[in-house]
Amino acid sequence: MRKEQLTKVLNYLDKLKAKGGAYKDYSTSIELLSSRLLDYYTPDIYNKYKNITEEEYEELDNLFKDAIEKSDAFLAEDNSDNAEVLTIKKRISKQIRTDFLSDYYLDFKKVDVKSGKPFYEEMDKNKNKSIGDISSSKIYNDGLFLKDDLTVGDGNDSITGTFIYETNYDPDKEIDALIKEFGVKFPEYKSYFQSLKDPLKLNELASITNEEMINNKGDLNYFFDKNLENLSQMDNFEQRKHNLEFLNANAQFILKLRPILKNVNDYSLELDIKKGTNLDRRNVAFTNVAKLLDSEGVVANARSVAIEKNAEDKTEYQAGTFIEKTEGITIKELDAIDEIRGIKIEDWDTVEAKRSLANLQVIDYICGNINRNRDNIKLVFDPVTKKLKNVVGINNEKSFAKEKTKEAEASDLEKIKVIDAEMAKNILAFEEHEFKSSLLCQGLSEPEVQASWKRVQNLQGLIKNPKVLDDKDNAKEKLDNEKLLVLSDKDWEKLSLNDLAKGKENIFKTAVDAQKSITSEATVDNDILTKYHVVKQSYNDMLLKGNSLYSEAKKYEPFMNTSKRYSNVLKGLEDYYNAPSLEAKDAKLEKLNELVDAYNNEKIRDGVIDLNGNVSKKLKGSELDRINMMGKITNFTKAAVIMRKELNEVKALKENDEKKVDEINATFRRGKYENYAKLYKDDDGKVFVNANILNREKENVTNLANTKKQIDNLENDEFLSKNALKKHQLESAKNYLESSIETYKKQLKIDYVHGVIPKEYYDYKMDKYEKGIFEPLKDEEMFAAGDPNSDMFKNEFQEQIKEEVDLDKLDISMLSDEPEKELENEIKNNQEENDNSNEKENELDNSFELNSNFEDSKDSIEQ
Numbered sequence: 001m002r003k004e005q006l007t008k009v010l011n012y013l014d015k016l017k018a019k020g021g022a023y024k025d026y027s028t029s030i031e032l033l034s035s036r037l038l039d040y041y042t043p044d045i046y047n048k049y050k051n052i053t054e055e056e057y058e059e060l061d062n063l064f065k066d067a068i069e070k071s072d073a074f075l076a077e078d079n080s081d082n083a084e085v086l087t088i089k090k091r092i093s094k095q096i097r098t099d100f101l102s103d104y105y106l107d108f109k110k111v112d113v114k115s116g117k118p119f120y121e122e123m124d125k126n127k128n129k130s131i132g133d134i135s136s137s138k139i140y141n142d143g144l145f146l147k148d149d150l151t152v153g154d155g156n157d158s159i160t161g162t163f164i165y166e167t168n169y170d171p172d173k174e175i176d177a178l179i180k181e182f183g184v185k186f187p188e189y190k191s192y193f194q195s196l197k198d199p200l201k202l203n204e205l206a207s208i209t210n211e212e213m214i215n216n217k218g219d220l221n222y223f224f225d226k227n228l229e230n231l232s233q234m235d236n237f238e239q240r241k242h243n244l245e246f247l248n249a250n251a252q253f254i255l256k257l258r259p260i261l262k263n264v265n266d267y268s269l270e271l272d273i274k275k276g277t278n279l280d281r282r283n284v285a286f287t288n289v290a291k292l293l294d295s296e297g298v299v300a301n302a303r304s305v306a307i308e309k310n311a312e313d314k315t316e317y318q319a320g321t322f323i324e325k326t327e328g329i330t331i332k333e334l335d336a337i338d339e340i341r342g343i344k345i346e347d348w349d350t351v352e353a354k355r356s357l358a359n360l361q362v363i364d365y366i367c368g369n370i371n372r373n374r375d376n377i378k379l380v381f382d383p384v385t386k387k388l389k390n391v392v393g394i395n396n397e398k399s400f401a402k403e404k405t406k407e408a409e410a411s412d413l414e415k416i417k418v419i420d421a422e423m424a425k426n427i428l429a430f431e432e433h434e435f436k437s438s439l440l441c442q443g444l445s446e447p448e449v450q451a452s453w454k455r456v457q458n459l460q461g462l463i464k465n466p467k468v469l470d471d472k473d474n475a476k477e478k479l480d481n482e483k484l485l486v487l488s489d490k491d492w493e494k495l496s497l498n499d500l501a502k503g504k505e506n507i508f509k510t511a512v513d514a515q516k517s518i519t520s521e522a523t524v525d526n527d528i529l530t531k532y533h534v535v536k537q538s539y540n541d542m543l544l545k546g547n548s549l550y551s552e553a554k555k556y557e558p559f560m561n562t563s564k565r566y567s568n569v570l571k572g573l574e575d576y577y578n579a580p581s582l583e584a585k586d587a588k589l590e591k592l593n594e595l596v597d598a599y600n601n602e603k604i605r606d607g608v609i610d611l612n613g614n615v616s617k618k619l620k621g622s623e624l625d626r627i628n629m630m631g632k633i634t635n636f637t638k639a640a641v642i643m644r645k646e647l648n649e650v651k652a653l654k655e656n657d658e659k660k661v662d663e664i665n666a667t668f669r670r671g672k673y674e675n676y677a678k679l680y681k682d683d684d685g686k687v688f689v690n691a692n693i694l695n696r697e698k699e700n701v702t703n704l705a706n707t708k709k710q711i712d713n714l715e716n717d718e719f720l721s722k723n724a725l726k727k728h729q730l731e732s733a734k735n736y737l738e739s740s741i742e743t744y745k746k747q748l749k750i751d752y753v754h755g756v757i758p759k760e761y762y763d764y765k766m767d768k769y770e771k772g773i774f775e776p777l778k779d780e781e782m783f784a785a786g787d788p789n790s791d792m793f794k795n796e797f798q799e800q801i802k803e804e805v806d807l808d809k810l811d812i813s814m815l816s817d818e819p820e821k822e823l824e825n826e827i828k829n830n831q832e833e834n835d836n837s838n839e840k841e842n843e844l845d846n847s848f849e850l851n852s853n854f855e856d857s858k859d860s861i862e863q
Contacts, residue, residue, distance in 0.1 A: 002124065003041040009034050009100055016088070023088075029070040030096060033063040037104070040119040049118035057113050064105050068433035071097050075446070093446060102437035106288075109434070143263045144174060145280065145397075148307075150322070161324040163307060164280040164397075169273055171264040175202065178256055185642050186249045187635040193253070202261065244728060245545065248538035255531050270370050271401050279397050280321040281442040286367050286396040288438035289452075293426045298360045300326050300378075300394045304442070326392045328378030331514055336663030340379070341518050343386055348515050351492040353388040354500065354508070355420050358487075360393045361507040362423055365412060366455050368401035368448075369393075372507065374514035391511070400444055403451040413458055415506045418485045418495070424463045430456055469494065522664040524657045532647075532654045539643045542636075543585045546592075549636055550577035553629055565599040566626055569633060572596075589644065593637045599630060662750060686784035687760050693751065694785040697765060700744045705774040707737045745769050 013027040013034070037060075040050050052060070075093055079085040104123070111122040138149045148163040179197065183190035196202060267273045283302035290299040301324045306317035334340060364372050372393065380390040403409070419427075432453060439449045466486040469475055475494035478485055480503075485491070500508035550573045572595040576588040603609045610616050613631055615624075714720060714730040721727075745766065752762040761783060768774070 002120070003038065005100065006034050006038045006041060009096065010038070012095065026070050026074040029063075029067045030101075033060075033067045034100075036060060036063060040123075049120050051116070052111070052113060052119040052122075054113050057111070060108065064101070064108060065431075065433055068097075068101055068105065068437065071101060072433070072436075098440045098443075102439075102441040105434070105437045106441055143259070144169070144171070144267075150307075152322075159324055161322055163305070164283070164321045164323065166319040166321075167277075167279040169267060169275055169277045169279050171260075171268065171275070174260045174264070175257075178253070178260060181256075182249065182253055185252075185639050186245075187639060189246060189249055192246075196253075202257065245538075245541050248534070248541050251534045252538055255534060266370065266398055271368075271398065278443050282397045282399050282444070283321050283323055285439045285442040285444055286363070286369075286399050288442070289367055289435075290363050292430070292435060292438060293359070293363065293423060295359045295363060295423065295426075297390065298356045298392055299363060299396060300324065300392060302396070323394075326378050326394065328380035328390070328392055330376070330378055330394075331374050331518060334518060336660045339386065340381060341664070343381065343388075343515075344519075345497065345512065345515050347386060348388040348511065349497040350387050350389060351489060352390060353511075354492050354495075354497060356390045356392075357500075357507050357511055358418055358420055359423050360391060361416060362419060362427070362459070364393070364399075364507070365416060366452060366459070367396070367399040368452060368455065369396060369399040370401055371395065371398035372510070374510050374517070377510070377514070379514075400439070400448045400452060402447050403454060409455070409458070411504075413455075413462065414483075415504050416459070416462075416484065417479060417482075417503065417506070418487055418500060419459075419463065420492075421468075421486050421488045424466065424486050427456065427459050428463055430460070475499075522661040524654065524661050528650065528653050528657055532650045535643070535647045535650050539640070539647045540582050542640050542643055543582050543589070546573070546585065546636060546640070547577055549633055550574060553633065555625075563599075563626065565595075565602050566630065569595045569599050569630065573633065586644070589637070589640055593641055596630070596634050596637045600634060603627070603630075665750075684784075686782060687758055689757060689761050689783045689785060691785040693757060694779070694783060697744075698779070700740075701768075701774045701779075704737060704740060704744075707733055707740070708772075708774065711737065741769055741772075 010031060013031045016023045016027045017031075040052065043049050071092070075089055075097070079089065107123050111119070115122055140147055140149075145167060146165040148165070149161075150163050151158055151160045175197070179193045182193045186193070267279065273279070281304060283300070284304050287296070287299055287302045290296050302321050304319070305322045306319050309316045309318055329340070360372075360377075363369075376393065376395040378392040378394055379388060380392065381387065382389045404412075435456065436449050436453060439452060440446075444452075462484050463486065467478065467482045467484065468486050468488070469478060469491045475485075475491070476499055479495060479499060487495075497508055497512055500506070501512045502509075553570055553573055569592075572588070572592040576585055576592050579585040579588050600609065600613070604611060608615070608617050608619070609627065613634060615627055619627060711730065711733045714726060714733065717723075717726060719726065720730065748757070748762055748765055748769075751757045752759070764779075764782065
């Protein structure tokens, strides 16, 4: 294949040389290189191929460099007034520079001269090869990417990683799929969603980022009225904008639209990527830069490959990018109970970790990465010392932004306050032609490559007059006052992770924030809660819609006996209508759907309707009315079933997240907050309660008081009976008040069972919630926000613990069995301790010894 390619290059150059002038000078250099390479790809009379000597290799290296320099010079000439030259240059840039020079030169630099193998074999071994022998595969979608988890090979030779299918960037495809999905889920609004293809309208919809607005349909309605006037031109918008179901449909659509547009905007706006670009190969370009800097260990290794697929005795290949699985774990991948959650910031503060963070930050800067955060950094801890020894950057495709404004470029450069001495040497040693070749061969555009090279030059300019630390230097002062510090091994020890995290947002601050996040109390993902709330509300509204269908279908009851299947559907719809609650309607939905399917299958069999529900025969009168009515019932049941499936999926996500959060917090609280559960009192007799929890409860009670006030105002509104929107707001406020009280009560129970709050506080607050009394000021009379001072009460606490924990009075049915068992074991242990007073004193001294470093404990709580 390469021999044919070299021949094509030479033929093209012959035509170019005929033009004379600058074309001839440029093509002569390329021709010399191509001819020499062709020698190694052409067998002799004995069908043997040439090896290459070290002298020949050096000579070829110089030919490559000269050809690349001549190519750059030719392409850099200003020919804006000559359309013919510009056309030729465009072709040269693609066919000569990218597909030939850059591609060949990268493989040439990997050749082992001493291998004893023919030169062409050494070159081709580095070409993209197919991946065969796939032992496991699981295809899934991830944003704009189709991915495949693969294990390649067998035994010791196997490699595990992720294959990203060749990505021809097409944001419209994702949006079209979403519009189609909602046309099925809400068939009556199908034309409305189809009218949303206008990018301006989509961006306006996606701008509704306030979660409360999405949850509160009244606010969403107001937003439509005031800010989306251009939407009124879309399909029947004006007539529907006060329709609750229509607002629910829009809320759901917005929730699914936002992440798609976020990806689209990341690529099309921040990176300025055009449609049709292969995004997956940016991972390979990112890896190439890391390799040139001898820093492969801090990025996920990616390479372009083709998966071998066998179908119908025919071998096919799927192009894409294979990213090897790396060491370490991300914050998102942590189990609820993981030893990493207990690793202190001091154990993150190692020379190796700081150096790898600094190196990753430099590579991110050079590659114009717009997406480095704690979720795409893998943490590698030493299995013995439990200290952080390395970080690895993953998901590197959002890279190679074109040149930003001078102010933005300067700001990005200012974030790099430190650089490792070896990294600085490698950057200064960069050769332009080698650097650009490593990117151009992955399909990056000339402006993207040039912008990246300019960032290299920015760093080189900063490094040329480096500030190194002397033994007498104050490292912290130098960090504050110098633009850049070049650090040797011993210098990294002079600056802590917290020192490096100060100032502008940088990767060290990302690491410190990550450590804080996993050693603090967890909360359920707010995006999951919002989606659950919206989908549940939409599903409930959908269930209620079935009632009106029954009333409409009753009109055709006189004709029900003419169709047994129809009479069954009507009976099923009547049962559904009479179901006393939403839960009961949900239970009836499946049966109703089965009856609808039976009716439609019969009509399809008889040729009355086609597979899409369209009428195939000429009907009139009651038969046509019945078919049309069944179309409405079918649309309702199908859409409701789809929505229920989505609700179950998001409900499972919410429950899993809640379970994980509870497990995390149970471990965290028992380990860090056990002293706050003691019945300590201050000099005024107030019970000590952890300040964080007391403040949280004050906010909760204030929230409930405000909601109750809103309900009172609405109930006393003289126009309530005439205003559908106000009725809905009243119902929503009541539901919110009820659900919030239950949530806060559950929160208190979990705190109590996990030993975070004393029994007096738990009883007091639960009583207030049960009675609907929300008066935060009265709490201050009985409870003090603070921490237990020393261990003055530890002896009496041991006697009180049996009274404090009374399982008979505590309803923990919604909690897992683990906390209950732990409490029972704790009570049993305490009773055994009471039987032996000597052992009791010793156990107390050990069990309730306060943390000697109280400020650290306090900081952890505030976090």
